[in-house]
Amino acid sequence: MKIGVFVCLCGSNIAATVDTERVAEIARSYPDVVFSKAEMYACSEPGQEAIREAIVEKGLEGVVVASCSPRMHETTFRRAVERAGVNRYMFEMANIREHVSWVSLDREVNTRKAAELVRAAVEKLRLNRHLTPSKFEINKRVMVIGGGVAGIQAALDMADGGLKVVMVEREPSVGGKMAKLDKTFPTVDCSACILGPKMVDLAQHPNITLHAFSEIEDVAGYVGNFAVTVRRKTPYVDWERCTGCGLCMEKCPSRKSPDVFNEGLKPTTSINIPFPQAIPKKATINPDTCIMLTKGKCGSCAKICPTGAVDFEKQDELVTEEVGAIIAATGYDVFDHAKYEEYGGGRIPDVITSMQYERMLNASGPTSGHVKRPSDGKEPKKVVFVQCVGSRDPSKGRPYCSGFCCMYTAKQAILTKDHIPDAEVYTFYIDVRAPSKMYEEFYNRARDEYGVRYLRGRPSRIYQDGDKVVVRSVDTLLQAQVEVEADLVVLAVGGEHSRGASELAEKLRISADQNGFFMESHPKLRPVETNTAGVFLAGACQGLKDIPTAVAQGTAAAAKALVLLSRDMLEADPQVARVNQSRCIGCAKCVGVCPFQAIRMGKDRWGNPKAEVVETMCQGCGVCNVACMDKAIQLDHFTDDQILAEVNALCREWT
Amino acid sequence: MSGMDVKELRIIGFLCNWCSYGGADSAGVARYKQPTDMRIIRLPCTGRMDPLFVLKALLGGADGVLVSGCHPFDCHYTSGNFYARRRLQVLKSYLPVLGIHEDRFEYTWVSASEAAKWQSVVTAFTDRIHELGPAPRLLELEDMPLRFKEGMDIWPS
Numbered sequence: 001m002k003i004g005v006f007v008c009l010c011g012s013n014i015a016a017t018v019d020t021e022r023v024a025e026i027a028r029s030y031p032d033v034v035f036s037k038a039e040m041y042a043c044s045e046p047g048q049e050a051i052r053e054a055i056v057e058k059g060l061e062g063v064v065v066a067s068c069s070p071r072m073h074e075t076t077f078r079r080a081v082e083r084a085g086v087n088r089y090m091f092e093m094a095n096i097r098e099h100v101s102w103v104s105l106d107r108e109v110n111t112r113k114a115a116e117l118v119r120a121a122v123e124k125l126r127l128n129r130h131l132t133p134s135k136f137e138i139n140k141r142v143m144v145i146g147g148g149v150a151g152i153q154a155a156l157d158m159a160d161g162g163l164k165v166v167m168v169e170r171e172p173s174v175g176g177k178m179a180k181l182d183k184t185f186p187t188v189d190c191s192a193c194i195l196g197p198k199m200v201d202l203a204q205h206p207n208i209t210l211h212a213f214s215e216i217e218d219v220a221g222y223v224g225n226f227a228v229t230v231r232r233k234t235p236y237v238d239w240e241r242c243t244g245c246g247l248c249m250e251k252c253p254s255r256k257s258p259d260v261f262n263e264g265l266k267p268t269t270s271i272n273i274p275f276p277q278a279i280p281k282k283a284t285i286n287p288d289t290c291i292m293l294t295k296g297k298c299g300s301c302a303k304i305c306p307t308g309a310v311d312f313e314k315q316d317e318l319v320t321e322e323v324g325a326i327i328a329a330t331g332y333d334v335f336d337h338a339k340y341e342e343y344g345g346g347r348i349p350d351v352i353t354s355m356q357y358e359r360m361l362n363a364s365g366p367t368s369g370h371v372k373r374p375s376d377g378k379e380p381k382k383v384v385f386v387q388c389v390g391s392r393d394p395s396k397g398r399p400y401c402s403g404f405c406c407m408y409t410a411k412q413a414i415l416t417k418d419h420i421p422d423a424e425v426y427t428f429y430i431d432v433r434a435p436s437k438m439y440e441e442f443y444n445r446a447r448d449e450y451g452v453r454y455l456r457g458r459p460s461r462i463y464q465d466g467d468k469v470v471v472r473s474v475d476t477l478l479q480a481q482v483e484v485e486a487d488l489v490v491l492a493v494g495g496e497h498s499r500g501a502s503e504l505a506e507k508l509r510i511s512a513d514q515n516g517f518f519m520e521s522h523p524k525l526r527p528v529e530t531n532t533a534g535v536f537l538a539g540a541c542q543g544l545k546d547i548p549t550a551v552a553q554g555t556a557a558a559a560k561a562l563v564l565l566s567r568d569m570l571e572a573d574p575q576v577a578r579v580n581q582s583r584c585i586g587c588a589k590c591v592g593v594c595p596f597q598a599i600r601m602g603k604d605r606w607g608n609p610k611a612e613v614v615e616t617m618c619q620g621c622g623v624c625n626v627a628c629m630d631k632a633i634q635l636d637h638f639t640d641d642q643i644l645a646e647v648n649a650l651c652r653e654w655t
Numbered sequence: 656m657s658g659m660d661v662k663e664l665r666i667i668g669f670l671c672n673w674c675s676y677g678g679a680d681s682a683g684v685a686r687y688k689q690p691t692d693m694r695i696i697r698l699p700c701t702g703r704m705d706p707l708f709v710l711k712a713l714l715g716g717a718d719g720v721l722v723s724g725c726h727p728f729d730c731h732y733t734s735g736n737f738y739a740r741r742r743l744q745v746l747k748s749y750l751p752v753l754g755i756h757e758d759r760f761e762y763t764w765v766s767a768s769e770a771a772k773w774q775s776v777v778t779a780f781t782d783r784i785h786e787l788g789p790a791p792r793l794l795e796l797e798d799m800p801l802r803f804k805e806g807m808d809i810w811p812s
Contacts, residue, residue, distance in 0.1 A: 072680075098679065098682075099683055103683050104691045509733060511674070531673055621699055621703060622698070622699055643696065644711055647696070648715065651667075
């Protein structure tokens with residue numbers, strides 16, 4: 001085999017701490033290496049051209065590039081060698097940037113380490129073989145998990161693009177957090193007025209199937225051919241029959257259910273429709289508070305229902321949906337301020353969260369849009385907003401900036417002045433962050449036009465004093481202690497990963513970052529893709545974001561799914577397990593360990609049991625390779641010989 | 656970081672492509688300084704980690720071997736890291752029987768976002784190997800054929 005080695009300088013990224021010329025020179029002494037060269041930017045157009053030229057001129061059969069991480073540019077270089085007529089799997093990469101030049105400044109040591117890694121790559125490449133991807137058909141349906149604004153946008157875009165979309169929403173209605181908002185910043189337009197039509201479009205679109213009040217039970221399969229089991233939780237109401245008339249809500253005698261939609265500000269009936277614009281507009285019974293389901297008597301709703309939809313015997317249903325791609329848009333949860341003992345830990349009635357305040361401002365909310373103190377129902381004249389509650393606070397396990405609280409606080413402060421013109425409004429802040437279009441201007445309006453007073457400092461304590469709530473803080477600009485006696489305190493709570501996010505990540509085989517948000521494939525260049533092919537991300541499940549960004553990402557994820565499913569066939573990664581039938585003794589150990597059911601027992605021509613790999617199902621993890629006692633099953637591109645060749649190369653004595 | 660001040664020892668790291676390899680990349684991108692002794696081999700999954708790779712490395716001249724993959728319940732292939740944990744724990748308890756100090760081998764979980772954790776894992780492991788010193792050579796490299804080289808050409812080229 002003739003091997004060529006290219007050592008990338010990566011500008012000064014590698015060259016500053018690795019002698020690349022020397023590495024290229026050492027590489028020439030390695031077995032089968034007939035050509036080596038240091039290259040300024042191997043991934044650039046001239047760099048790839050140099051590789052192509054060398055392949056043609058020197059008749060190279062394999063190429064090693066020593067540069068950045070293969071997670072970065074393996075695909076780039078594989079394409080480059082393929083363009084020059086060499087099989088794309090006759091290529092290996094040595095990571096001398098992330099693992100060498102960037103972790104140590106010792107030039108001599110780094111140079112030797114880089115040369116060793118090149119040797120390991122060369123030794124492995126000598127055992128590589130030509131691999132050709134096979135093709136398989138794909139299912140042109142997409143599942144969107146989560147019906148918030150990002151999921152709705154993604155579903156509508158894909159449905160308009162001609163794909164069949166299945167949406168799964170955990171709550172009885174789609175709409176997510178945005179449906180709860182009164183107004184949106186920085187335009188102060190009505191949230192329901194811009195989201196409502198989209199929700200209706202979603203419900204009426206012929207290409208969209210909606211499973212509301214449902215959760216993901218299991219995800220099987222792989223890109224192009226997922227089989228997702230959906231648990232349709234029972235609402236104890238036959239939704240086929242329910243017309244959403246609301247008569248049951250009027251008759252229900254049990255009025256102590258927590259109203260999730262109104263953030264628990266007011267109790268609701270056991271059978272209820274979450275809000276007037278709900279999609280689907282269907283009733284759901286809360287089994288924890290329903291008298292019929294807890295005590296076995298009542299049934300008023302069943303008696304009054306004109307269509308006879310109430311069914312106390314109804315059970316959960318499992319349905320399996322077959323889709324080619326999945327978009328996760330599970331959003332976020334609001335931070336629970338009970339963790340702030342110093343702010344009353346949720347026990348002071350007139351200390352509420354921003355989401356509760358939002359419901360209070362909303363005309364269809366529990367107070368019909370009037371701002372009232374929860375304790376006595378009076379209109380507050382002094383309202384204090386406290387920012388960064390559950391944001392930028394490592395001591396509460398939330399070290400990150402939630403990103404939208406500064407702006408919604410400015411909005412709520414303005415709305416407070418609109419509702420109560422003679423109110424005094426204070427905002428305690430650490431920094432005000434307003435980086436998007438028209439945001440800074442909006443914040444300035446809150447201060448200058450509406451006279452909202454901004455005090456810089458994180459309050460140390462909030463306590464009840466008579467009918468007042470006292471906020472004690474330091475004003476870090478004045479370097480003085482301040483105390484504000486407020487009628488109402490609104491905690492601008494941040495966001496956190498959605499409950500159940502880690503279980504879903506496990507089912508989707510994607511990973512989450514240290515804060516529990518789903519991880520994108522690359523933070524800059526692949527922001528809506530995951531490392532699992534065919535699974536995309538939209539909205540706040542990937543990291544907290546405001547409505548415009550969530551919508552943009554929903555559209556982006558939809559575009560990615562459309563790109564994927566615009567093809568009829570997909571190429572299967574040929575790095576799969578292969579069985580040497582003459583060695584296989586038919587013990588079926590590999591069948592048992594395979595997480596993808598990609599191995600089955602067949603028979604050879606004499607009728608002896610032999611393992612067979614279903615190529616399109618094999619994901620290339622190699623668990624079977626280790627389990628096979630006779631080493632009859634080998635993972636292509638990562639065979640025992642190839643890995644041991646690397647081990648041997650790295651064990652070699654160096655002087 | 657004692658590993659940085661003295662002559663390098665021979666440490667091989669087997670890293671899962673999806674988690675720890677990404678973690679090591681992130682540590683590099685963040686320019687976290689680390690001892691340079693470790694040479695990393697990329698695996699698709701720690702489930703691919705044959706305990707024999709560890710033995711071959713330790714017998715063939717490595718002074719330490721580290722395996723690192725995805726956290727439990729975070730495996731790209733659903734369960735590869737559980738297979739790895741079972742096999743590697745058994746291996747660890749048998750190392751002394753073979754005359755190899757069990758501290759020369761370790762397996763850890765580092766995710767792709769845990770750059771700082773990777774730095775501390777590498778530093779701590781390298782320090783530990785330096786405390787143990789160079790491992791006795793149990794086999795000469797020339798005596799160590801690839802595992803199934805002979806008669807194992809499954810696919811004649």
